[in-house]
Amino acid sequence: MNEVSKDRYVAHGLVRRGERFLLLRRRDGRYLGGQWDVPGGTVEPGETPAEAAVRECWEEAGLRTTVGPEVTRFENADTNGRDLTFHTITYRLQLLDPGAEVHLCAEEHDDFRWLTRTEALGLPLVWHVALTLGEGSRV
Incomplete structure (x- = not known):
């Protein structure tokens, strides 16, 4: 009998140019x-x-990167009530070409901005991004 895993993993990348972060x-x-x-x-x-x-x-922003250290890791129950635990992990990503332009996946995102942490915290952020960029963060 095969058991279906009750764990789901989601990975994110925090891309930085100077003091600004890429937000989609x-x-x-x-x-x-x-x-x-x-x-x-x-x-x-x-x-x-x-x-x-x-x-x-690469798929969402058209940017080639390399992975850096893990920045944050969170666990939460499924917001749709399924018997699942989500593991959300965010890494620092380094741009291979710091001058590369963002090319959004229009199916998923309709805008992007390069923002400082303070500017980003003024937007309606997805919960894990707010926690990653929030007070006391290591980014």
Whole structure:
């Protein structure tokens, strides 16, 4: 008998240019639509969370990166009431080309901004981004 895992892993990348971080606005009509997030998504089978963070940054923002240290890790119950635990891991990502332009995945996001931590905290942020950038953070 195969048991279905009750753990789901989601990896994100915090991309920084100088004192500014890349924030992506989640398209209205999608999960957490209208809120600002950092590139990220589900860790695929056979992939590490670090690999997923790099892949998601490429898919969502068109930016090639390398992975740096883990910044935050959170666990939470499924917001839809399923018997699942989500593990949300955020890494620092370094741009391979610091001058590269952002090319959004229009299906998922409708805007992006490079913002300081203070500017970002003034936006409606996805919960884990607010905690990652919030007071006492290590970013």
